[in-house]
Amino acid sequence: MAKELKGVQVFAPATVANLVCGFDVLGMALQQPQDVMTMRLREEPGIVISHADGYDLPVEPEKNVAGASLLALMEEYPEKVGFELIIDKRIKPGSGLGSSAASSAGAVVGANHLLGNPFTKEDLVRFAMNGEKVASGVKHADNIAPCIYGGVTLIQSIFPLNIVQLTAPPMYVTVVHPQIEVRTSDARQILRKEVQLKAAIKQWGNIAGLVAGFLKNDYDLIGRSLEDVIIEPVRSILIPGFDDVKRKSKDAGALGGGISGSGPSIFMLSREEYVAKGVEDVMIDVYTRLGIEFKTYVTMINYEGAKVISEV
Amino acid sequence: MAKELKGVQVFAPATVANLVCGFDVLGMALQQPQDVMTMRLREEPGIVISHADGYDLPVEPEKNVAGASLLALMEEYPEKVGFELIIDKRIKPGSGLGSSAASSAGAVVGANHLLGNPFTKEDLVRFAMNGEKVASGVKHADNIAPCIYGGVTLIQSIFPLNIVQLTAPPMYVTVVHPQIEVRTSDARQILRKEVQLKAAIKQWGNIAGLVAGFLKNDYDLIGRSLEDVIIEPVRSILIPGFDDVKRKSKDAGALGGGISGSGPSIFMLSREEYVAKGVEDVMIDVYTRLGIEFKTYVTMINYEGAKVISEV
Numbered sequence: 001m002a003k004e005l006k007g008v009q010v011f012a013p014a015t016v017a018n019l020v021c022g023f024d025v026l027g028m029a030l031q032q033p034q035d036v037m038t039m040r041l042r043e044e045p046g047i048v049i050s051h052a053d054g055y056d057l058p059v060e061p062e063k064n065v066a067g068a069s070l071l072a073l074m075e076e077y078p079e080k081v082g083f084e085l086i087i088d089k090r091i092k093p094g095s096g097l098g099s100s101a102a103s104s105a106g107a108v109v110g111a112n113h114l115l116g117n118p119f120t121k122e123d124l125v126r127f128a129m130n131g132e133k134v135a136s137g138v139k140h141a142d143n144i145a146p147c148i149y150g151g152v153t154l155i156q157s158i159f160p161l162n163i164v165q166l167t168a169p170p171m172y173v174t175v176v177h178p179q180i181e182v183r184t185s186d187a188r189q190i191l192r193k194e195v196q197l198k199a200a201i202k203q204w205g206n207i208a209g210l211v212a213g214f215l216k217n218d219y220d221l222i223g224r225s226l227e228d229v230i231i232e233p234v235r236s237i238l239i240p241g242f243d244d245v246k247r248k249s250k251d252a253g254a255l256g257g258g259i260s261g262s263g264p265s266i267f268m269l270s271r272e273e274y275v276a277k278g279v280e281d282v283m284i285d286v287y288t289r290l291g292i293e294f295k296t297y298v299t300m301i302n303y304e305g306a307k308v309i310s311e312v
Numbered sequence: 313m314a315k316e317l318k319g320v321q322v323f324a325p326a327t328v329a330n331l332v333c334g335f336d337v338l339g340m341a342l343q344q345p346q347d348v349m350t351m352r353l354r355e356e357p358g359i360v361i362s363h364a365d366g367y368d369l370p371v372e373p374e375k376n377v378a379g380a381s382l383l384a385l386m387e388e389y390p391e392k393v394g395f396e397l398i399i400d401k402r403i404k405p406g407s408g409l410g411s412s413a414a415s416s417a418g419a420v421v422g423a424n425h426l427l428g429n430p431f432t433k434e435d436l437v438r439f440a441m442n443g444e445k446v447a448s449g450v451k452h453a454d455n456i457a458p459c460i461y462g463g464v465t466l467i468q469s470i471f472p473l474n475i476v477q478l479t480a481p482p483m484y485v486t487v488v489h490p491q492i493e494v495r496t497s498d499a500r501q502i503l504r505k506e507v508q509l510k511a512a513i514k515q516w517g518n519i520a521g522l523v524a525g526f527l528k529n530d531y532d533l534i535g536r537s538l539e540d541v542i543i544e545p546v547r548s549i550l551i552p553g554f555d556d557v558k559r560k561s562k563d564a565g566a567l568g569g570g571i572s573g574s575g576p577s578i579f580m581l582s583r584e585e586y587v588a589k590g591v592e593d594v595m596i597d598v599y600t601r602l603g604i605e606f607k608t609y610v611t612m613i614n615y616e617g618a619k620v621i622s623e624v
Binding site: 021022023024025026154155156157158162164166191192193194195196197198200201202203204205206207208209210211212215216221224225230 | 333334335336337338466467468469470474476478503504505506507508509510512513514515516517518519520521522523524527528533536537542
């Protein structure tokens with residue numbers, strides 16, 4: 001058996017893509033839940049993936065989101081290297097909380113550390129987007145970018161890739177993951193390819209307001225801008241209880257919120273912790289009544305992104 | 313003849329609506345050109361309008377943009393009042409530089425001052441939107457808001473009216489007004505009522521980037537975000553020389569720019585004054601070659617908005 005090479009443990013956070021009015025361009029990293037990965041350099045080239053969870057995800061590098069991301073990284077690295085990767089997924093696949101992005105981002109952040117950090121964060125996003133392509137067929141970055149940069153990110157442009165980090169005032173995030181299946185590809189297919197100009201104008205007024213609210217620490221403006229007139233009315237149909245959760249969460253004092261990514265998870269932003277906990281009660285109540293299994297989180301924005309926790 | 317009642321002189325600035333990617337929601341006030349109005353309280357109720365310019369605009373209050381705005385203000389004022397108004401338009405009507413907004417905004421700002429400032433700026437925007445309705449049939453606020461607030465404004469929502477003031481780093485604005493006619497109603501009619509979702513996503517990535525660029529004083533981000541994939545490709549056809557001006561202005565160092573409002577004026581933002589003057593040379597060159605009469609301005613952002621200059 002080969003001698004033990006340097007290894008690291010990587011934490012990669014869940015992320016909320018879209019942030020209601022920022023479809024395909026905004027995203028936010030959460031403190032909870034997080035995937036945990038253990039990575040080692042191998043003496044031989046190649047990627048060996050195993051799972052410490054029960055999700056039965058593929059282990060062939062090309063079919064695995066972390067593997068595809070590492071392959072993209074290795075293509076740009078001048079020497080031949082190999083990685084061993086043990087993934088302990090704590091962000092449930094298909095939750096709408098950026099589970100695939102966490103694996104993709106975590107893998108390249110860990111690999112970059114093991115190689116002595118030759119790559120920039122923007123490079124890492126580029127590599128990890130290959131994982132998203134494996135997961136959903138599209139190279140999108142709205143989960144990858146916040147997962148790697150932390151905080152709130154804006155994909156101002158995808159080709160060429162332009163990532164903008166946004167500050168935001170302290171906020172609590174309440175998340176409910178109703179355990180139903182909404183496939184990203186289905187959630188994308190039900191969207192109309194054309195939208196009313198009127199609705200688009202409303203939407204860009206809201207995204208402009210949300211970005212201004214974040215940067216100006218204006219909670220009222222954030223709340224007023226968390227409105228999606230284009231995607232949510234279509235996608236929320238796939239999520240039982242959505243309207244109820246949203247209305248009652250706002251009644252409980254939440255600033256606002258909506259579908260996390262393509263769902264089925266729903267997130268709500270609150271200024272105070274007690275409000276965020278009240279929102280959790282609302283979510284528990286709605287899904288208990290509906291008889292749908294669910295999981296909730298009360299967490300905050302994660303400003304660090306995926307990171308190496310310890311050398312192992 | 314009635315005795316002379318208290319009077320004021322009001323300056324009301326030109327404004328650039330849309331700011332390329334912020335169709336119908338963003339606007340910016342300019343230091344030049346400005347309309348000048350002289351206003352007095354009358355002893356009898358009613359509005360008497362006269363013009364000190366040669367534009368032959370209507371003087372009947374309901375048909376005059378300033379008159380319609382004053383009528384809206386008077387409706388909410390508890391007492392019967394009357395105004396005399398002499399308008400000296402220095403912002404040419406139909407230039408795309410918010411000429412009607414300047415008259416509407418200037419009139420209500422002057423009236424508010426004469427009445428002892430009973431109204432908020434937001435009230436004044438609401439009143440002045442009635443002038444825009446007279447001018448173009450639509451109650452829009454993307455020129456009115458910057459004309460009254462100054463600086464850069466976002467109409468996050470029009471019903472209910474939510475105006476957000478945005479900071480911006482120092483910038484020079486070069487404007488060319490080619491003396492051709494583009495009617496606001498025509499410029500609106502040629503727009504498609506539906507847009508591709510893909511294009512809308514690009515557009516809201518850009519407006520989010522532009523707002524972030526303004527608030528973060530990030531000139532590069534401002535430059536990258538000044539792109540309009542929806543309105544400009546259609547409307548620019550109505551403006552001879554547009555593509556040439558845009559390309560050559562950027563070659564000369566401008567951050568970017570585009571159509572001012574519904575045109576035909578074109579504006580370009582620059583970080584340095586010498587660049588802004590180089591952009592002016594480009595504009596002069598293009599329209600001289602085309603044999604189209606034009607007027608240019610090299611100016612800056614106006615942070616005060618319409619204001620009372622002196623009591624007369």
